[in-house]
Amino acid sequence: MPLQDEDVIREFLVESHENLARLDQEFVELEKHPKDAALLSSIFRTIHTIKGCCGFLGYSRLERITHEAESILSEMRDGHRDFTPVLASLILETVDAVRTLLGWIESTGEEGQDNFEDLTDRLKAVARQKAGALVAEPQLPVAPSELLPEVTQQPAVTEQAVTQQKEESPVAETAKGSAAADANIRVGVELLDKLMDLVGELVLTRNQILQFNTDREDPELNATSQRLNLITSELQEGVMKTRMQPIGTIWNKLPRVVRDISVGLGKQIRLQLQGAETELDRTIIESIKDPLVHLVRNACDHGIERPEVRVRNGKAAAGTLTLRAYHEGGQVIIEIRDDGGGIDVESVRRKAIEKGLFRATDSYTDKEVLNYIFHPGFSTAETITNVSGRGVGMDVVKSNVEKIGGIVDVSSRPGEGTTVKLRIPLTLAIIPGLVITSGGERFVIPQVSLLELIRLEGEAKKHVNNIRGTLVYRRRGRLLALANLNQVLGLTDAATGADSDAISIIVLQAEGRQFGLIVEGINDTQEIVVKPLSKQLKGLAEYAGATIMGDGKVALILDVAGIGELSGVLGEAAEFATADAGKKPEEEAEQQRLLLFRAGSFERLSVLLSLVSRLEEFPLSSIESAGGCPVVQYRDRILPLVALGAILEPDKQDRRPLADPSQVVVFTDTDRSVGLIVDQILDIAEEAVTVRQTSQRPGLLGSGVVGGQVADFLDLSYVLRATPANWSQAQxxxxxxxxxxxxxxxxxxxxxxxxxxxxxxxxxxxxxxxxxxxxxxxxxxxxxxxxxxxxxxxxxxxxxxxxxxxxxxxxxxxxxxxxxxxxxxxxxxxxxxxxxxxxxxxxxxxxxxxxxxxxLGGEVLSNGSLALPEPVLVSGREA
Amino acid sequence: MATPALQASSGGEQTNGQYATFQLADLFFGVNVLKVQEVLCFQHMTRVPRAPAEVEGLINLRGQMVTAIDMRRRLDMPPRPAGDLPLNMVIRTDGGAVSLLVDEIGDVLDVDLATWERPPENLDLATRDFISGIYKLNDRLLLVLDTERTVDVAPAPRTRGPRTGPQP
Known part of the structure; x- marks a missing residue:
């Protein structure tokens, strides 16, 4: 019977688990560098430590298994035995057995019923294979029972000294552990949670006191509250830190998972981990651990194809699985991307119809269909797993992630791979936020989403243009799509709206894209405690939570991505395109801003907004003629104009007369501009550019879906060549x-x-x-x-x-x-x-x-900085 | 004839026969006293744009975020006369504390469990959904509020929907 000292056992369990986690990684590493003596020693030490401890604590089964593994390892370390994949698998299996046993000890205090005899026998057999005499040899000189007392007597053994010690004695081993323990203590997560809650309350109280302080002029109160302010901030930072962990801590075990699966399935999988240092609240890390492993398994198992299939499809034999973590807009995004076969949307659709989840006549987009793989009934159906390549337990992944307020998103391209995106909120956190007002209400915007604040007064307000109800702002040469917060939230303008003195625009970033949010007033920044909304309000995509302000009133925290989507500036149509089959790799589906307009008999033409420098309107009366071409005087220059309709359809007879005023899309280079007269500017859409059909028609690149409707992409270079002003011949x-x-x-x-x-x-x-x-x-x-x-x-x-x-x-x-x-x-x-x-x-x-x-030399430029397009567009504050 | 035992099972919860009462227009309601956290006078509320109509706003209750539900709107009743401030009955629910905005707060009543009866079948649906039973008091009827159903308000499906048109 093991000792009754529960603390000792708990310590042993925690430490062993940590060691085992490291072991997994070291092993995978070892497979790459089989001769690395340092790695071998470290692995040996870990196993050895566990063995020593369980001998001491009286866990005989555990001791037996680890003993055999240790024998093999010691031979490897001493160079008597080569590291082979077979041996690696065997030892990893041992590690798993140790884990199982530790699990039993943790839950029952006993070692459980499983003897792992088969494993022990195999280990023994392997150990005997080469050097029979060695089997008994690695018995250690120091009896395990003498271990602990000695340790307590030598707490001063430094880590270096230990690692330098050639002979691995259990005394030194555990001494190392206890030296580390001197600098670190283990604290229950519950206690940290409680502390965090209290700090949250303290921050709110601090905010209230500060507010109170500003209302009166008491120097003493002022000094005290400043001090309170400072201490609270530091305390808050400290407590936050105790709870943060890099996501790498749970990624550690993934190399092992991937290795096991790839060996088991005969696949070659390269695992890339990006952003392992991204820190997350501990509680959140805990709750995404399992979904993450599940997604990785799924990607290896069903996503990435076997090498021969990959080669046949023209891909590298080794598949790549990329995990990427990063912070964005107050959230942590974790992407799991494989370059495998992708999900067959059609079979998911068929299956969903079969299951009666929707009718055959329903027109669901691919994106929507794809989301059915998270449907509970779907996941366990084996047929769909084989056909579509995904599905087991995806519903569990989704529900686990949603439990912590996260979102799971999947996108896939047949033949090119699948990406699963987890958006994890930082709900428990205290975050800096910008306080704004709109419609007479206060709101908070998480500072992480914030890029820029713009205030437009007087003339500068003209840089906000209205394209059929869609507002855009010209910011440093680019058009920024705008959303009006009052409109998004259905608030009535408190001020007189457009006629008021100034327009305040907050430039925000969400999902890698930018947009501007028009608000009524920008107040200040504040540390806020994010409190989740009650279930009555949880479904509102507009809000990320709520907080209590200095005056004790509640303010809502805006969900920037949600606001962007609801207002259309982050266009949901864009997402559909991402899920669509396309010829280009996943990454290329990144959003592009497209300008949509009408010209001649083309109802929806589109061009990349980044190529456009201005949108203008000229009255017909201002259009003059120079050298047979229509031109307009514009900013002290002559802007050649060309009617797009005439270029695209030179033979068309019954052309519509130009509208008055005419809308013109201006393309500008360093010192040359040309204006394309279009019939009407329709919209600006944010879309993944995918061409469904390439065009034979001169002037068009092809057509694709923009904003849910088909649009033709303009071949700008053709159009420019065809301009009478002949752009390409220009000096x-x-x-x-x-x-x-x-x-x-x-x-x-x-x-x-x-x-x-x-x-x-x-x-x-x-x-x-x-x-x-x-x-x-x-x-x-x-x-x-x-x-x-x-x-x-x-x-x-x-x-x-x-x-x-x-x-x-x-x-x-x-x-x-x-x-x-x-x-x-x-x-x-x-x-x-x-x-x-x-x-x-x-x-x-x-x-x-x-x-x-x-x-390259030769024709060197006079000014040396030529191709940097001069910022022709005036930013708002300039005027 | 219903019995107290039946009442306990149909309500799905224990009652000690004590009910915190409130008045809403001409109706008299009771909430199992064990479910009531506290009763407050009118509190400042932060309204939540785009929230379900029944949600009046958010209240800071000593650092706790409490959603306030207007009971008149919840029960499809005409709005409170202008100038009348509602009172808060904060109740405990599975999803945390929720405040019910009512016209007037009454006493805590000890009721005779034997006077319980199911709500009549022909009671209008807007009300019937939220009433788990009726106690026949001497002078009037006490409608027992089903709190979990009452607070089961969900935002309209337009969450991540398409773009909205310009607002009036």
């Missing part, structure tokens, strides 16, 4: 006539890139794959190559390799374009390319091209 700046080769697999992306480069005055060649790129390079002089990282067939790096292999191409700089920031980071880290940027970030691309072009 270019020296050095800009470089020829750029765009190597990019997607015709549509090529079109967009070409449009951006054409405007900037570069000459552009195109290639859709490696072969074409080589031919282009052979047939013309190319100055700079811009390649997509995903260039078919083997990526941009293949092009780089090919080019660097030819002396005449060695000097051509290559700019690689990634689909996401993460990819760009990876590209840069590879040091293959002269520069790396994100696709569609036109400004960054142009800046980079200028630099590369300047570095």
């Amino acid at each position: 270019p700046k020296a050095g800009m006539r470089r020829r750029i080769l765009i190597a990019e697999g997607s015709a549509f992306s090529r079109g967009l890139l070409r449009g951006g480069l054409d405007i900037a005055g570069y000459r552009v060649s195109e290639a859709a794959n490696l072969g074409e790129a080589m031919r282009e390079l052979e047939s013309r002089t190319i100055d700079i190559v811009v390649t997509a990282a995903s260039l078919p067939p083997e990526g941009g790096s293949a092009l780089q390799t090919a080019m660097r292999g030819r002396p005449e191409w060695k000097g051509i700089p290559i700019l690689a374009l990634g689909d996401s920031d993460a990819e760009v980071k990876a590209l840069s880290a590879a040091h293959l390319f002269e520069d790396c940027q994100t696709k569609f970030d036109r400004e960054a691309m142009l800046t980079s091209l200028t630099r590369l072009s300047a570095a």
